Amino acid sequence: MDIFSRKIVGWQVYDSESGxxxxxxxxxxxxREQIVPNQVVLLSDNGSTMKGATMLATLMALGVTPVFSSPKCSNDNPHNESIFKTTRYRPSYPKNPFVSLMTARQWVGAFVH
Structure with missing residues (x-):
């Protein structure tokens, strides 16, 4: 999410997590967003996916500066936390798990749009 405009610049839903x-x-x-090197800072959690060698190498190649949240601090990125809460409290958010990966992708796509 771009903090200035609050635009969700990218999203994806997968059935697993990997670097x-x-x-x-x-x-x-x-x-897609025509981001040039040294234009963007990516604030992320301290998860292994975001701190792994594959992701860090990609960020370096793209000229994106990684910044990580404080350890054991779940609220130091209020903009992203806010969008996650907004997502979960949408009236259309399913009460039960999504029936398929495609259903999850369709729901998130409609939400982002």
């Missing part, structure tokens, strides 16, 4: 998938999403965002 390669995260790197692919970041590469796609930079290409």
């Amino acid at each position: 390669q998938l995260a790197s692919d999403v970041m590469f796609d965002i930079c290409q």
Whole structure:
């Protein structure tokens, strides 16, 4: 999410988490949004996916500066926390798990739009 405009610049739903998938999403965002090196700072959590070698190498190649949240601090990124809460409290958010990966992707796509 771009903090200035609050635009969701990229999203994806997968059935697993990996550094390669995260790197692919970041590469796609930079290409689609025409982001030039040293234009963007990516604030993320301290998870292994975001701090892994694959993601860090991708960020370095793209000229994106990584910044990580404070350890054991779940509220130091209020903009992202706010969008997550907004998502969960939408009236259309399902009470039960999504029936398929495609259903989850469709719901998130409609939400982002």
